[in-house]
Amino acid sequence: MLNRAYTQFSFFLFLCFCLPSFSSSIPHPCRKDQSATLLKFKRTLSVDPSVSEDCDEYGKERYPKTSSWNMSRDCCSWDGVICDEMTGHVIDLDLGCSQLVGTIDSNSSLFQLSHLQRLNLSYNGFYGSHISPKFGRFSSLTHLDLSNSSFTGLYGIIPESIFHLPNLETLDLSYNDQLSGSFPKTKWNSSASLMKLDLSFVTFSGNLPEYLSNFTRIEDLNLKRNFLNGSIPSSMLSLPSLRKVVLSGNYFSGQLEDFKSNSLVWIDLRNNQLQGQVPKSIQNLENLTTLDLSFDNFSGNVDISLFSNLKHLWYLSLSYNNISLINEKEVEFTLPESLERLELAACEVTKIEFLRSAKQLEELDLSNNKLQGRVPDWAWSNRMFSLKSLILSHNMLTSIDSIPLQSVEIIDLRSNLLQGSLPNPGNSTRLFFISQNNLIGEIPLSICNLRLLKVLDLARNNLTGEIPECLGDIIHLEVLDMHRNNLSGSLPATFITESSLRSFNLHDNKLKGKIPQSLANCKELQVVDLGDNQLNDTFPMWSGALPKLQVLILRSNKLHGSIRTSRIGNMFPKLRIIDLSYNAFSGILPVSLFQHLKAMRTIDQTKKLPAYLGDRYYHDSITIATKGLKLELVRILTIYTTIDLSSNKFEGHIPHIMGDFIALRVLNLSHNALEGHIPPSLGSLSVVESFDLSFNQLSGEIPQQLASLTSLAFLNLSYNHLRGCIPQGAQFSTFEKYSYGGNDGLRGFPVSKGCGNGVSETNYTESAVDDEESNSEFWSDFWKAALMGYGSGLCIGLSIIYFMISTGNPKWLARIIEALEYMIMVRQRKKQGRKGNYRRRNNHF
The missing domain is CATH 3.80.10.10 (Ribonuclease Inhibitor)
Structure with missing residues (x-):
């Protein structure tokens, strides 16, 4: 009996003391108010599978975590949700890489989860969301990660209250480039607890605070790519726990003090203005x-x-x-x-x-x-x-x-x-740059064994022979650049449909034959430069089907015929640079081509920083004619837009549709047989910088609308049949006589003293005749010297002309320059085996 009583008493003690303790260790179920708040937050967002792709790059799993959220399960078992076992309050919400899109504003139910200790919303798409001051009300928060969440997301000014969260250990707002702010000038409440601060790729400005010495626990500090300036405080380099400091891509200046923290493992101060x-x-x-x-x-x-x-x-x-x-x-x-x-x-x-x-x-x-x-x-x-x-x-x-x-x-x-023949890299080569050397010989067929090759840059050497046909079979090849060599033969005939070719540059070689139509298989092509060769073909109409083509340069070949493209379909949707100059194209200007050039009709106002064609390894480069000069663009701005159809046999009128190309920077239709009036619609080319219609048969007056072209730096309307008054405007007042030479009917500055009420037409004519007669003896001697130079060598002729200038009237210099331009142009035409379509007026010279 005694033993039985003792057993019952022991069981009673167990019920009294142990059972409450045991029951308290059982996880508390989710509170109803918490699950309702989470579901309300879920309803304000949606799932987009295309979002969170950056997670793959960092080895993070991406999937829609909120898909598991429903009332049939306790909210503490939902994906990304952790509750306090004692109270049932949500204390950890991890929705990183959850493919979420939507807006988080100050009224969001998210801010009702007042017991949160850790919040991760990284790698989502909260487009258009302000960063609310209510983030600073999570008084228990130790970890806040809003990185890579497109708060353009996360935009506006970072609330200072976030820096005063008393228990904050990790703050990550990185990669939200519309987010601005500066460091608080007063001491942070969280400075003593903070261990990681990542504000990289936002737009923070100002100086680093002098109290960084208060961050006794900080281990990881990343302020990369901001607008911070001033000196780097010496106290920062002495923080006892600091292991990683990244301040690259800012405007820090001054001398760098000595490092006194032995804990440092990672130092990145790249791309600043540090001295000493x-x-x-x-x-x-x-x-x-x-x-x-x-x-x-x-x-x-x-x-x-x-x-x-x-x-x-x-x-x-x-x-x-x-x-x-x-x-x-x-x-x-x-x-x-x-x-x-x-x-x-x-x-x-x-x-x-x-x-x-x-x-x-x-x-x-x-x-x-x-x-x-x-x-x-x-x-x-x-x-x-x-x-x-x-x-x-x-x-x-x-x-x-x-x-x-x-x-x-x-x-x-x-x-x-480097001299000798082309070296043979190993089969593992992906990027091979060996341009601008003194290499000779042929390109070995073994180059095609490089099946992983992405970039092949052999430009500016003295390579000879034919281009290996097998290069068109390399699937991964993105860049093929062999410009400025002595390559001969024809282009590779076959390019596979799986081709990754993005840039194809064979400019300035001795290539003959036709342009292979199989290039149409290369749907990734952005740049095609086959200029300065001996290609004999018609216009490659199939190139209009290349969806990403931005640059097409076929200048200085033997291309011929009229240019007609299909009016059906989306042709040349992204073409921004087209150069067909110095060929034998004929017929009227290709209106059907112009109708397709959508990229030249819009100016992207959203781009704040310059963007270039190419990537971190290879920068596309081309040679174009602009402002009367031959210019090599070592990098191609994506906003650069050019139409150059000069030195062909085009005839007929300039179509009014060309006035729609408001993004155009360079327009060159010179040295053709164009006639009719200059369309007033060309006055809409608001960003055009170089405008050349010289050596045609244009008539009528210069449209007054052209005077509104405030970006115009070069104008050449010479050697046409233009008449009337030269428009006056901000840019037109800066152009010299050569811009209008060879147009006897033009009046006004700078070819005459006035127009209309200023100087009568009769007086102008008489003064021009007097001037012509007074200089006739000079021009007779000049042309003798010029012809001597043209026949026996240009340098000899120029020497004679120089002597005449040194002993004659300085005002002749401008006319001599015009004449020399004409001589050089005729000489170039003769060298190319064409008679050209030029006129010389004796009364001008």
């Missing part, structure tokens, strides 16, 4: 793995031994400063063996002995230095199998025979003095 010496205290940062001081204004000598003690260093970049890299003690083993990426572009490097110890190099950039001659054999013995990227461009190397290229994926040897 590179701090020698770097050699004390024993844990450093990454150091990027490139694209600043550091100066003086930097001894390579400065980095010899950094045993964990794997990335070092000092490129593009004003420093000179030296090895003062001539020590052989000066770089840590751990080094994998080394960038020393434009560092006055002349010798590379310091590479002996770097046995694990994968990426090496020694471009824009003073390396000469042949690269020594020993330099590559340790890196034969590890090197993946080799950049030695813009040096004075003459031979690369010793360089093992078998495993290298990126090879950049541009702008050296």
